[in-house]
Amino acid sequence: MDDLEEIRRRKLMELQAQRQKELEELAQQQEMARRIEEQKKAILKAILEPEARERLTRLKLAHPDIAEAVEAQLIALAQSGRLRSKITDEMLKEILRRAMPKKRETKIIRK
Template structure:
Protein backbone atom coordinates (compact mmCIF):
# COMPACT_ATOMS: atom_id res chain seq x y z
CA UNK A 1 0.00 0.00 0.00
CA UNK A 2 2.85 2.41 0.68
CA UNK A 3 3.93 2.25 -2.98
CA UNK A 4 0.50 3.46 -4.11
CA UNK A 5 0.50 6.19 -1.49
CA UNK A 6 3.99 7.25 -2.57
CA UNK A 7 2.86 7.43 -6.22
CA UNK A 8 -0.19 9.45 -5.20
CA UNK A 9 1.94 11.81 -3.12
CA UNK A 10 4.39 12.36 -6.00
CA UNK A 11 1.57 12.91 -8.46
CA UNK A 12 -0.09 15.39 -6.12
CA UNK A 13 3.22 17.21 -5.77
CA UNK A 14 3.59 17.36 -9.57
CA UNK A 15 0.08 18.76 -9.94
CA UNK A 16 0.77 21.42 -7.34
CA UNK A 17 3.98 22.45 -9.12
CA UNK A 18 2.14 22.65 -12.43
CA UNK A 19 -0.57 24.81 -10.85
CA UNK A 20 2.05 27.13 -9.38
CA UNK A 21 3.83 27.39 -12.73
CA UNK A 22 0.56 28.19 -14.52
CA UNK A 23 -0.17 30.84 -11.92
CA UNK A 24 3.25 32.43 -12.45
CA UNK A 25 2.77 32.31 -16.24
CA UNK A 26 -0.65 33.93 -15.98
CA UNK A 27 0.73 36.68 -13.75
CA UNK A 28 3.58 37.43 -16.14
CA UNK A 29 1.22 37.53 -19.10
CA UNK A 30 -1.05 39.92 -17.22
CA UNK A 31 1.92 42.15 -16.37
CA UNK A 32 3.01 42.17 -20.01
CA UNK A 33 -0.51 43.04 -21.15
CA UNK A 34 -0.73 45.90 -18.65
CA UNK A 35 2.68 47.19 -19.73
CA UNK A 36 1.63 47.14 -23.38
CA UNK A 37 -1.59 49.00 -22.52
CA UNK A 38 0.41 51.66 -20.69
CA UNK A 39 2.76 52.06 -23.66
CA UNK A 40 -0.20 52.34 -26.01
CA UNK A 41 -1.83 54.92 -23.74
CA UNK A 42 1.37 56.99 -23.65
CA UNK A 43 1.68 56.80 -27.42
CA UNK A 44 -1.92 57.99 -27.81
CA UNK A 45 -1.18 60.92 -25.49
CA UNK A 46 1.67 61.93 -27.79
CA UNK A 47 -0.26 61.38 -31.04
CA UNK A 48 -3.75 62.70 -30.22
CA UNK A 49 -5.14 65.90 -28.77
CA UNK A 50 -7.27 65.54 -25.60
CA UNK A 51 -10.48 65.96 -27.62
CA UNK A 52 -9.49 63.20 -30.03
CA UNK A 53 -8.57 60.88 -27.14
CA UNK A 54 -11.95 61.60 -25.58
CA UNK A 55 -13.69 60.71 -28.83
CA UNK A 56 -11.83 57.40 -29.03
CA UNK A 57 -12.68 56.65 -25.40
CA UNK A 58 -16.37 57.21 -26.16
CA UNK A 59 -16.24 54.99 -29.23
CA UNK A 60 -14.42 52.30 -27.24
CA UNK A 61 -17.54 51.85 -25.12
CA UNK A 62 -19.44 50.49 -28.11
CA UNK A 63 -16.72 49.21 -30.46
CA UNK A 64 -13.56 48.27 -28.55
CA UNK A 65 -12.09 46.16 -31.39
CA UNK A 66 -12.57 49.03 -33.85
CA UNK A 67 -10.76 51.45 -31.53
CA UNK A 68 -7.91 48.97 -31.01
CA UNK A 69 -7.53 48.77 -34.79
CA UNK A 70 -7.49 52.58 -35.13
CA UNK A 71 -4.96 52.95 -32.30
CA UNK A 72 -2.63 50.42 -33.90
CA UNK A 73 -2.87 52.23 -37.23
CA UNK A 74 -2.11 55.56 -35.56
CA UNK A 75 0.90 54.12 -33.74
CA UNK A 76 2.21 52.63 -36.98
CA UNK A 77 1.80 55.97 -38.75
CA UNK A 78 3.66 57.71 -35.94
CA UNK A 79 6.47 55.16 -36.02
CA UNK A 80 6.85 55.65 -39.77
CA UNK A 81 7.10 59.39 -39.20
CA UNK A 82 3.90 60.23 -41.07
CA UNK A 83 2.37 62.10 -38.12
CA UNK A 84 3.90 65.59 -38.04
CA UNK A 85 1.81 67.09 -35.23
CA UNK A 86 -0.88 65.91 -32.84
CA UNK A 87 -3.98 64.61 -34.57
CA UNK A 88 -6.97 66.82 -33.84
CA UNK A 89 -10.54 65.75 -33.27
CA UNK A 90 -11.51 66.83 -36.81
CA UNK A 91 -8.65 64.86 -38.34
CA UNK A 92 -9.64 61.83 -36.28
CA UNK A 93 -13.24 62.16 -37.48
CA UNK A 94 -12.04 62.05 -41.09
CA UNK A 95 -9.89 59.01 -40.37
CA UNK A 96 -12.80 57.27 -38.67
CA UNK A 97 -15.07 58.01 -41.64
CA UNK A 98 -12.54 56.52 -44.04
CA UNK A 99 -12.00 53.39 -41.99
CA UNK A 100 -15.69 52.90 -41.21
CA UNK A 101 -16.58 53.52 -44.86
CA UNK A 102 -14.43 50.58 -45.91
CA UNK A 103 -16.81 48.13 -44.32
CA UNK A 104 -19.56 46.72 -46.48
CA UNK A 105 -23.16 47.20 -45.66
CA UNK A 106 -25.40 44.22 -46.20
CA UNK A 107 -28.91 45.03 -47.33
CA UNK A 108 -31.55 42.38 -47.26
CA UNK A 109 -34.62 43.01 -49.35
CA UNK A 110 -37.77 41.00 -48.94
CA UNK A 111 -39.78 40.06 -52.00
Protein backbone atom coordinates in the same frame (compact mmCIF):
# COMPACT_ATOMS: atom_id res chain seq x y z
CA MET B 1 0.30 0.06 0.52
CA ASP B 2 3.16 2.41 1.35
CA ASP B 3 4.28 2.39 -2.30
CA LEU B 4 0.81 3.37 -3.48
CA GLU B 5 0.65 6.23 -0.99
CA GLU B 6 4.11 7.40 -2.05
CA ILE B 7 3.09 7.37 -5.73
CA ARG B 8 -0.07 9.35 -4.95
CA ARG B 9 1.87 11.86 -2.90
CA ARG B 10 4.45 12.36 -5.70
CA LYS B 11 1.74 12.73 -8.30
CA LEU B 12 -0.05 15.32 -6.15
CA MET B 13 3.19 17.25 -5.68
CA GLU B 14 3.83 17.18 -9.45
CA LEU B 15 0.34 18.49 -10.16
CA GLN B 16 0.73 21.25 -7.58
CA ALA B 17 4.09 22.27 -9.05
CA GLN B 18 2.63 22.30 -12.54
CA ARG B 19 -0.33 24.41 -11.39
CA GLN B 20 2.01 26.86 -9.65
CA LYS B 21 4.08 27.19 -12.84
CA GLU B 22 0.92 27.86 -14.89
CA LEU B 23 -0.18 30.54 -12.43
CA GLU B 24 3.21 32.23 -12.61
CA GLU B 25 3.12 32.21 -16.42
CA LEU B 26 -0.38 33.67 -16.37
CA ALA B 27 0.74 36.44 -14.02
CA GLN B 28 3.66 37.24 -16.33
CA GLN B 29 1.35 37.41 -19.35
CA GLN B 30 -1.03 39.72 -17.52
CA GLU B 31 1.84 41.98 -16.48
CA MET B 32 3.12 42.09 -20.07
CA ALA B 33 -0.37 42.95 -21.36
CA ARG B 34 -0.67 45.72 -18.78
CA ARG B 35 2.69 47.20 -19.82
CA ILE B 36 1.75 47.10 -23.49
CA GLU B 37 -1.56 48.82 -22.74
CA GLU B 38 0.27 51.53 -20.76
CA GLN B 39 2.67 52.10 -23.66
CA LYS B 40 -0.25 52.36 -26.09
CA LYS B 41 -1.96 54.92 -23.85
CA ALA B 42 1.23 56.97 -23.58
CA ILE B 43 1.75 57.02 -27.35
CA LEU B 44 -1.89 57.91 -28.03
CA LYS B 45 -1.74 60.67 -25.42
CA ALA B 46 1.29 62.11 -27.20
CA ILE B 47 -0.19 62.02 -30.72
CA LEU B 48 -3.86 62.85 -30.09
CA GLU B 49 -5.36 66.12 -28.94
CA PRO B 50 -7.66 65.76 -25.88
CA GLU B 51 -10.89 65.92 -27.92
CA ALA B 52 -9.68 63.25 -30.33
CA ARG B 53 -8.53 61.03 -27.48
CA GLU B 54 -11.94 61.39 -25.84
CA ARG B 55 -13.70 60.49 -29.11
CA LEU B 56 -11.52 57.40 -29.51
CA THR B 57 -12.30 56.36 -25.92
CA ARG B 58 -16.04 56.66 -26.57
CA LEU B 59 -15.68 54.70 -29.80
CA LYS B 60 -13.89 51.97 -27.89
CA LEU B 61 -16.98 51.50 -25.74
CA ALA B 62 -19.31 51.18 -28.73
CA HIS B 63 -17.05 49.48 -31.29
CA PRO B 64 -13.95 48.01 -29.59
CA ASP B 65 -12.74 46.20 -32.71
CA ILE B 66 -12.77 49.33 -34.87
CA ALA B 67 -11.18 51.42 -32.11
CA GLU B 68 -8.38 48.87 -31.68
CA ALA B 69 -7.71 48.87 -35.43
CA VAL B 70 -7.58 52.68 -35.55
CA GLU B 71 -5.33 52.80 -32.47
CA ALA B 72 -2.94 50.31 -34.06
CA GLN B 73 -2.91 52.33 -37.27
CA LEU B 74 -2.21 55.59 -35.42
CA ILE B 75 0.56 54.02 -33.34
CA ALA B 76 2.17 52.58 -36.47
CA LEU B 77 2.09 56.02 -38.12
CA ALA B 78 3.61 57.62 -35.02
CA GLN B 79 6.37 55.03 -34.73
CA SER B 80 7.26 55.30 -38.41
CA GLY B 81 7.57 59.08 -38.02
CA ARG B 82 4.90 59.94 -40.59
CA LEU B 83 2.89 62.15 -38.23
CA ARG B 84 3.92 65.78 -38.44
CA SER B 85 1.56 67.13 -35.76
CA LYS B 86 -0.98 66.01 -33.21
CA ILE B 87 -4.17 64.52 -34.60
CA THR B 88 -7.16 66.79 -34.11
CA ASP B 89 -10.74 65.72 -33.59
CA GLU B 90 -11.58 66.59 -37.21
CA MET B 91 -8.66 64.52 -38.50
CA LEU B 92 -9.76 61.59 -36.33
CA LYS B 93 -13.32 61.89 -37.64
CA GLU B 94 -12.00 61.55 -41.19
CA ILE B 95 -9.86 58.54 -40.24
CA LEU B 96 -12.89 56.94 -38.59
CA ARG B 97 -15.09 57.63 -41.63
CA ARG B 98 -12.62 55.68 -43.72
CA ALA B 99 -12.29 52.88 -41.16
CA MET B 100 -16.00 52.37 -40.46
CA PRO B 101 -17.61 49.66 -42.56
CA LYS B 102 -20.17 50.81 -45.10
CA LYS B 103 -23.73 50.47 -43.86
CA ARG B 104 -26.06 48.35 -45.90
CA GLU B 105 -29.33 49.85 -46.93
CA THR B 106 -32.29 47.62 -46.16
CA LYS B 107 -35.29 47.81 -48.42
CA ILE B 108 -38.60 46.26 -47.53
CA ILE B 109 -40.66 45.30 -50.56
CA ARG B 110 -44.29 44.54 -49.96
CA LYS B 111 -46.20 42.40 -52.38
